[in-house]
Amino acid sequence: MTSTGRFAPSPSGELHVGNLRTAMLAWLFARSTGRDFLLRVEDLDRARAGAEEVQLRDLEAVGVTWDGAVVRQTSRSGLYNAAIERLTDAGLTYECFCTRREIQDAPSAPHAPQGAYPGTCRTLSTAELEIRRASRPAAIRLRSETHEWTVEDRLHGSYTGVVDDFVLRRNDGVTAYNLAVVVDDAEQGVDQVVRGDDLLSSSPRQAYLASLLGLPVPEYAHVPLVLNRDGARLAKRDGAVTLGDLAAVGLSAGEVRDVILESLGLPGGPLGEALDRFDPDRLPRGPWIWNGIQQSTLRKGA
Numbered sequence: 001m002t003s004t005g006r007f008a009p010s011p012s013g014e015l016h017v018g019n020l021r022t023a024m025l026a027w028l029f030a031r032s033t034g035r036d037f038l039l040r041v042e043d044l045d046r047a048r049a050g051a052e053e054v055q056l057r058d059l060e061a062v063g064v065t066w067d068g069a070v071v072r073q074t075s076r077s078g079l080y081n082a083a084i085e086r087l088t089d090a091g092l093t094y095e096c097f098c099t100r101r102e103i104q105d106a107p108s109a110p111h112a113p114q115g116a117y118p119g120t121c122r123t124l125s126t127a128e129l130e131i132r133r134a135s136r137p138a139a140i141r142l143r144s145e146t147h148e149w150t151v152e153d154r155l156h157g158s159y160t161g162v163v164d165d166f167v168l169r170r171n172d173g174v175t176a177y178n179l180a181v182v183v184d185d186a187e188q189g190v191d192q193v194v195r196g197d198d199l200l201s202s203s204p205r206q207a208y209l210a211s212l213l214g215l216p217v218p219e220y221a222h223v224p225l226v227l228n229r230d231g232a233r234l235a236k237r238d239g240a241v242t243l244g245d246l247a248a249v250g251l252s253a254g255e256v257r258d259v260i261l262e263s264l265g266l267p268g269g270p271l272g273e274a275l276d277r278f279d280p281d282r283l284p285r286g287p288w289i290w291n292g293i294q295q296s297t298l299r300k301g302a
Contacts, residue, residue, distance in 0.1 A: 002035075002036050002189060003033070003034070003035045003036070003189075003191050003192070004030070004035050004036045004037070004038055004188060004189045004190045004191060004192070005026055005027075005029055005030025005033075005035045005036070005037050005038070005190065005192040005193075005194060006026065006030075006037065006038040006039065006040055006185070006188065006190045006192075006193070007022070007023045007026045007027070007037075007038075007039055007040075007059070007064065007066075007194075008039075008040040008041070008042050008181070008184075008195075009023070009041065009042065009055050010041075010042045010043070010045070010046055010047075011041055011042075011043050011046075011047045011048060011051040011052040011055060012046040012047065012048055012051060013048055013051055013236070014051065014054055014055070014058070014236075014242040014243070014244060015054075015055050015058050015059070015242065015243075016226075016234050016235070016236070016241040016242050017226055017234065017241055017242075017246075017256065017260060017290060018196075018225055018226030018233070018234040018241075018288075018290070020058065020059070020062055020064075020243070020256070020257075020260060021223075021226055021260045021263065021264075021288070022194070022195060022196050022223060022225075023059055023062075023064050024062060024063070024064060024257070024260060024261070024264075024271060025194055025221075025223050025264070025283075026194035026195070027063075027064045027065075027271065028271070028274060028275065028278045029154075029192060029194045029221055029280065030192060030194075031272075031275055032275050032278045033192070035191075035192060036067045036068075037065070037066050037067055038066055038067060038068060038071065038188055038190065039056070039059070039066040039070050039071070040070070040071045040072075040073070040184060040188070041055075041070055041071070041072045041073065042073050042177070042180070042181075043072050043073055043074050044073045044074060044174055044175055044177075044180060045174060045177075047074075054244075056070065058242075058243045058253070061243060061253035061257075062243075062253055062254075062256065062257040062260070062271065063257060063270055063271030063272070064271065071184075071188065073175075073180055073184065076180075076183075076184065076187075077175065079183050079184075079187060080169075080175040080179060080180055080183055081175075083179060083182075083183050083213055084140060084168050084169060084175075084179065086213065087142065087168070087212065087213070088140075090212075091143065092142060092143045092145075092212060093140050093141065093142060093143055093168060094121060094122055094124075094140075094141055094143050094165075095121065095124075095129060095132075095133075095138035095139070095140065095141075096117075096120075096121040096138060096139045096140070096141045096165075096167070096171075097121055097132040097133075097135070097136055097138055097139075097171075098117075098120050098121060098139075102120070103117060103118070103120075106118045106120060116162055116164040117141065117164045117165045117166065119165055121141070122141075122143065122165060136171065137171045137172070137173075138171055139167050139169060139170050139171040140167070140168045140169040141165045141166065141167055141168065142165055142166055142167075142168055142209065142212075143165060144163050144164060144165050144166075144208070146163050146208060147162065147163060147164075148160050148161060148162055148163055148204065149161065149163045149204035149205070149207055149208040150204065151203045151204055151207045151217070151220055152219075152220070153200065153203070153220045153221060153222055154219060154220065154221035154280055155197075155221050155222060155223065155280065155283070155285065156197070156200060156222060159200060159203065159204070160204065161200075161201050161202075161203065161204035161205070162201075162204070163204055163205050163208045164205075166178055166205055177202075178202060178205050178206055178209060179209065181206060182206050182209050182210050182213070182215065183213075183215075185218055186210065186213075186215035186216060190218055191216065191218045191219060192218055192219045192221070193218045193219070193220050193221070194221045194222075194223060195222060195223070196222065196223060196224075196225050197222035197223060197224055197225060198225060198233070199222060200220075200222040203220055203222070221280065223283070224284060224285065224286055224287045224288065225287050225288075226287065226288045226289075226290050227287045227288070227289055227290070228289070228290060228291070229289065229290075229291045231287075231289075234290055238290065241290065243256060257271065261274055263284070263288045264283060264284065265282060265283070265284065266278065
């Protein structure tokens with residue numbers, strides 16, 4: 001199977017410059033290593049009408065192209081259900097009836113951080129299961145046989161993170177992200193995953209799950225985010241941050257692309273021209289701060 005990279009946005013709204021920067025990096029990583037590049041729309045949750053079309057348009061506007069048809073997670077439920085059935089047949093799942101509040105209020109296990117699942121429903125008896133089933137639908141959790149797992153990351157090196165009994169299917173029947181992304185990447189032949197470093201802590205869970213399913217673990221590269229002046233993740237409330245917003249103040253998609261490339265230490269121009277200068281080892285390792293000075297400079301056409 002051909003080596004492949006990917007970008008996988010959630011169609012919850014317009015992409016901002018942080019999302020576009022990550023997409024461009026994923027494209028550069030893939031193309032610089034001779035990989036195909038796929039686009040997968042992660043629309044299991046938080047899909048907003050019309051958002052996908054705008055996202056695809058904006059990606060093309062900054063030069064991010066992809067191979068083959070766009071894949072949508074909502075058309076892949078059979079793959080997810082089959083994976084959960086395999087885990088269940090192996091005794092590696094259980095039903096969970098806990099609310100978010102109950103999980104937050106429960107004491108954490110000694111090895112786990114706050115918010116990790118404490119295993120409340122792990123050992124319910126048959127009688128207890130029947131009582132719980134009568135009150136609310138169950139989520140399906142992984143019965144993890146480890147507390148931590150180590151992955152190798154192109155930018156962060158060796159990273160060890162917590163693995164708890166994470167959700168595979170929510171109690172509303174929607175497949176959870178950690179299961180879907182593992183199944184999707186393996187089925188699509190994705191062997192390189194480039195995404196924001198806010199997802200680094202999810203990688204041990206996903207790599208461990210892949211090992212249980214007998215699936216390959218991709219090469220990871222978790223890239224720095226774009227933050228606002230307060231050091232928080234960039235959002236619409238931070239002003240002109242999407243291509244649409246920036247176009248309204250006179251900036252073309254090409255100008256935005258060039259500023260993003262400059263933030264990576266790469267020359268402006270068509271994205272393909274940056275490939276010759278692209279070197280992961282020379283990428284900035286800290287977040288890019290998007291602030292008023294930058295936006296003022298952009299408006300002057302710099």
